[in-house]
Amino acid sequence: MNITDVRVRKMLKESNLKAVASITIDDDFVVHDIKVVEGEKGLFIAMPSRKAADGEYRDIAHPINSATRSNIQEIVLDAYEKVLMEEPAEEAAPAAEAEAPAEEA
Secondary structure, X not given: OOEEEEEXXXXXOOOOEEEEEEEEEOOOEEEEEEEEEEXXXXXXXXXXXXXXXXXXXXXXXXXXXXXXXXHHHHHHHHHHHHHHHHHXXXXXXXXXXXXXXHHHO
């Protein structure tokens, strides 16, 4: 199994939920709504889930073994870290462009 694409959407509100991701497996199958969560021991992923009639949340899709879960978690968290690193550069560029005309005038 190869994860061929990862898309991460960072949450704007400050909370334990940091981002929501989608992964594509072998360019054939997509899993949406993988949550990046800040826990007591650091970041982890939570697989997509639904609330059952008894009030418990149950995963809709999940890895069968811990090695696959670890692999998915590592790839998603790496993509999340990249999004965080790109964010300040994207915010700085428009601010610099806005200041440039004022300096020339």
